[in-house]
Amino acid sequence: MVANRGRDTKPERALRSELHRRGLRFRVDIRPLRGLNCRADLVFPSERVAVFVDGCFWHGCTVHAERPRRNSGYWNAKIDANIARDRRNDAVLTQASWCVIRVWEHEPLHQSAELVEEAVRVRRSRPEFR
Ligand SMILES: [Zn+2]
Numbered sequence: 001m002v003a004n005r006g007r008d009t010k011p012e013r014a015l016r017s018e019l020h021r022r023g024l025r026f027r028v029d030i031r032p033l034r035g036l037n038c039r040a041d042l043v044f045p046s047e048r049v050a051v052f053v054d055g056c057f058w059h060g061c062t063v064h065a066e067r068p069r070r071n072s073g074y075w076n077a078k079i080d081a082n083i084a085r086d087r088r089n090d091a092v093l094t095q096a097s098w099c100v101i102r103v104w105e106h107e108p109l110h111q112s113a114e115l116v117e118e119a120v121r122v123r124r125s126r127p128e129f130r
Contacts, residue, residue, distance in 0.1 A: 011105040012041050012053045018113040024120060026051075033096055038089040042116070046130075047123035050093055051101045051116055058082055061104050099123060 008029075019026065019042070027043040032050040042051035056064040060079045068075045090100045099119050103112035123129040 009053070009055065009105065011055075011109075014109050015051075015053055015103070015112055015116070016042065018109055019116060022113065022117055024117060032098055033093060036089065036092055038093075044120055044123075047099070047120050048097060048129060049099045049101060049116070049119050049123055051103070052086075053105055053112075054086070054102055055105050059086060059104075061106065063104075064106060 016028065024044075027045060029039055029041060030043050031038060032040050032043050032045075032048075040050035041053045043049070044051075054061070058079065060083045067079060086102070090102075093100050099122075101116055101119050103115060
């Protein structure tokens with residue numbers, strides 16, 4: 001029914017190759033912050049940009065918000081917990097001066113790539129991230 005959450009989903013791979021094509025280099029599937037149990041899909045360590053490609057199902061996309069009717073209590077609790085964890089991680093990372101970019105897997109590739117490229121460019125223009 002639902003593919004398990006994991007690295008290397010199709011939208012992730014597409015975003016990675018698009019960013020590569022644009023000349024950007026980054027780390028894949030690592031923890032941006034030591035001590036925080038949170039892996040980002042793409043990490044730009046010197047610019048401190050962490051990119052998450054959020055799956056619509058697991059992260060509770062409101063455009064594709066359809067949740068399973070069977071075992072709805074279980075799924076609602078699970079997805080709500082994922083969303084809460086995402087927000088906590090965002091807060092901790094932002095506090096540590098990371099720029100957190102979240103794109104939905106349903107977003108057009110060009111748009112997501114643009115967002116990431118722009119964030120990296122902005123960071124590079126600031127002396128503290130050079
Ligand atoms: Zn969606």
